[in-house]
Amino acid sequence: MTSIQHNLQQVRQRISAAAERCGRDPQEITLLAVSKTKPASAVEEAALAGQNAFGENYVQEGVDKIAALTTLSPLTWHFIGPLQSNKSRLVAENFAWCHTVDRLRIASRLSEQRPAHLPPLNVLIQINISDENSKSGIMLAALPELAKDVALLPGLRLRGLMAIPAPEASYERQLSVCQKMAEALAQLKQDYPYVDTLSLGMSDDMEAAIAAGSTMVRIGTAIFGARDYTNVTHNKN
Numbered sequence: 001m002t003s004i005q006h007n008l009q010q011v012r013q014r015i016s017a018a019a020e021r022c023g024r025d026p027q028e029i030t031l032l033a034v035s036k037t038k039p040a041s042a043v044e045e046a047a048l049a050g051q052n053a054f055g056e057n058y059v060q061e062g063v064d065k066i067a068a069l070t071t072l073s074p075l076t077w078h079f080i081g082p083l084q085s086n087k088s089r090l091v092a093e094n095f096a097w098c099h100t101v102d103r104l105r106i107a108s109r110l111s112e113q114r115p116a117h118l119p120p121l122n123v124l125i126q127i128n129i130s131d132e133n134s135k136s137g138i139m140l141a142a143l144p145e146l147a148k149d150v151a152l153l154p155g156l157r158l159r160g161l162m163a164i165p166a167p168e169a170s171y172e173r174q175l176s177v178c179q180k181m182a183e184a185l186a187q188l189k190q191d192y193p194y195v196d197t198l199s200l201g202m203s204d205d206m207e208a209a210i211a212a213g214s215t216m217v218r219i220g221t222a223i224f225g226a227r228d229y230t231n232v233t234h235n236k237n
């Protein structure tokens, strides 16, 4: 067994164990394998081990891998990095999901640029849930207005919410932040009953995220090993 296969098995076991501890069906939780900075061959290895959802943070790097791997059985590509307007077309044309919608301008561009022959781009609104100095994501108070506008865009399908909580030392604190996100999703569902996705939980907080109700955990290092940014050729996005 390769180490990627082995790691995937362990991560799946962690997800199952966390789900079972809180009485959830592990099938409700999608594992998104975050392959940023890793070569296409690593994605291929994971795909051969049964993994089919992958997350990328850098537009051009992701597009290159998508192109290199089109012959593999269908993979679902999620864009999970900060998105600049001038890169939105590549996301609209190449990815199935975008987790980082945080302003109407980007959402409108993604909608306009989504090719007509593809199904609507699945989008998540990114919430700045830990309220720190992070520039990514909107405050919860701004969610109703952005959701209303995004839900009307024909090229997009609003699927839910995403957050990257600040690191917390204790499980209890992780859980309480994750629960705020779960409440926000429940509220959003009242107006948009088809909303079904909470993208929450990384290598260090996935147990708390799953206990709170996450439906999609984004795991990189625990699957592919530590990242080496020193000889990455992409510019920042």
Ligand SMILES: *Cc1c(COP(=O)(O)O)cnc(C)c1O
Pocket: 034, 036, 057, 080, 081, 164, 202, 203, 204, 218, 219, 220, 221, 222
């Ligand atoms: C890199 C990244 C991850 C994965 O992080 P790991 O700590 O490697 O599991 C998840 N979500 C986002 C948004 C990321 O940028």
